[in-house]
Amino acid sequence: MTAHMPDRPATARPGMPGRHGTPPEIPSQSRRRQGASPDRGEFVRPLTRRQVDDRMWELGELYAHTSSSEPGISDLSDQAGSDAFRQRLAGHMRRPGFELLVAEAVRPSGATHLTACAYGFPVRGAGPWWQGLDEYLPENLFRVAASGKLFAVADVLVASRVRTHDLTREWNIARRLQKRLLGDHIGALGVTLVDRRDLDTYRALLAWGWRCLPAEERGASRFAPRRLLVLALR
Template identity: 40%
Template sequence: MTAPLSPEEPRGETGTRTPAHALRLRRLNRWQAETVREELADLYVESTRAQPGQEYRGREAFLGRLASAVRRLGFSLLLAEDTTFAGCVYGFPVPRQGTWWRGFDGILPQRVEQLTASGHVFAVTEIVVHPHTADRELARRLQERLLADHHASLGATLVAETDATTCDAFLSWGWQDVGSLRRPPDPTALRPSDPVLLRALILPTGPRTATRPDGLAHESRTQRPY
């Protein structure tokens, strides 16, 4: 998971700020995402403060994660662009079988389990925002639009326990930390590693009410085919 960096305001030749509303949001399916994978990898490299000599490794790791996500059923990518790519977010529906939560430490909240079983949870697996975009709310706007496009009742993401910066960014956008889980190494990763401890974060999309202060709602009559 890549958290967006604090954007700097780009300046043109006249010193004017590029208007945020100039950005267009466009949904890409798996086939369309494949055709722009190299440009997305360039965006990732430009959006991270990699140490000298680490850009290639980070780029290849991003391409590996994207390739793995593209193969998931229901994959979708939302792209923000003007004359160039400014940001993207992608993910896929969480399978109703609950495999996303495998390795969860403790008992998964009941309403999260219910929403998963009914196919209303969408995994946001990566967010990338160029640091020079003028839209300071672009990361939030991308994730909210992706969830809305898929009529998800709940967003889900996993963040490495050691990545406090990314975790803090998600919490500032309204995500909730519901616990931790341990995942085995990804067999498709370019450089398999030991299992890591991850924080499980969720983003309810429903309104907060007196009966549902956490914004979690469950509609048992609606079942999604995931």
């Protein structure tokens, strides 16, 4: 399953919080299951733009695998989604400050394979704005963008278990990826957009430390199709 934030409103899963401005409860299993850190976790590392180009097909396959409702089963819609992801990624790579991280695990054979990915880029005070983000930013975040301290997290590709187990644990791979992205930009505030109907992604983001702005600080109507979430490293 994939935590796609701003670029896939048409394919968001159904579901919506019952009350405006009231975050849904974090899934109970994330509180109930508090297992130990895996003996061998994924290794997180950045890719250069050239490496992203070289592994574009592999990244597209990761997208298809993590977004498929039936892992291991590929169909035409998965392929179309994978192609669209590659096109988006190719466009985002041209933005100044673009950064992409991958997580890799070691197979018993010793070979490595991609298990997760996250990427983003700084949002500047002077456009071009990303995916209509300016329509959602309150005035105080415009000032943050003008100072160069606003970082858009565009996509987080993770397996379904990452969204349903140990969400609050620091070694959760989604948490590790987003922390590394922001950690490389000292003092930056993370922002992302999530479709209002995508309750699964919304809940996962809240459990990973993201938060909605209070009603008085929001830059968009409560009826806007997406939600703005922010993340600050502690």
